[in-house]
Amino acid sequence: MSDKTSSSGPVSGVANRFASALLETADESGPGAIDQVERDLDRFNALIAESPDLARLVRSPVFSSEQQLGAIKAILDKAGIGGLAANFLKLVASKRRLFAVQQMISAYKAMVATKRGLVHAEVTVAEAPSPRVVDDIKAALKGVAGDKVVLDVKVDPSIIGGLIVKLGSRMMDASLRTKLNSIRLAMKEVG
Structure with a gap:
């Protein structure tokens, strides 16, 4: 195996x-x-x-x-x-x-x-983005991944706001839900 x-x-x-x-x-x-x-x-x-x-x-x-x-x-x-x-x-x-x-x-x-040199990126957002926002996300990802980025946009209201980007094996979580959880944990440690 x-x-x-x-x-x-x-x-x-x-x-x-x-x-x-x-x-x-x-x-x-x-x-x-x-x-x-x-x-x-x-x-x-x-x-x-x-x-x-x-x-x-x-x-x-x-x-x-x-x-x-x-x-x-x-x-x-x-x-x-x-x-x-x-x-x-x-x-x-x-x-x-x-x-x-x-x-x-x-x-x-x-x-x-x-084989075609395409890089797939999965972007999760809280609500359906406008075409302009999708273009902005693609432009930002092209700087990281190169010209051939294929974007798969998923809507998940539970992230509240922000976005989560998966690009190959890398993931960047800039969701409001994650930030609020971090604040909640920090507050528990202080109190």
Whole structure:
């Protein structure tokens, strides 16, 4: 077992291996294949989110590989997903690894972003920011991460105000909730 597998869990190891093999295959398949696979995987991921039955099929160990493969083939045909992505999803079903397919899709997308030199930043704010604020955040992050920053904005009212930024393995918490907790702790120590 590799360090990557043991440190990030067995599902992450499986997901990374499958995603890496898919990216390598797509890369060797010619121009546009990587993008097409990504679009098809995004569509499949959206189907999982929209269909409780598909989500159950993906997560439940009670279905045999034949049942999973038959269902996946029908879903892919109906959704119009073909090519490498369809072959990949059928392989995952036949190997009884559907339980990790969403992690595989995430890993694939992360590997594609890295290959393109993109850096993903997750920003959590208390309320939906204006386009100007999003542009300001992107500009600030470009100074740290370079020109190719992809911003994922999440809204979490529980942070009260400020923002939390995750950039790769780094995190900066400038939320009002954290500042208030720090003040609360300082007041307890003084009193």
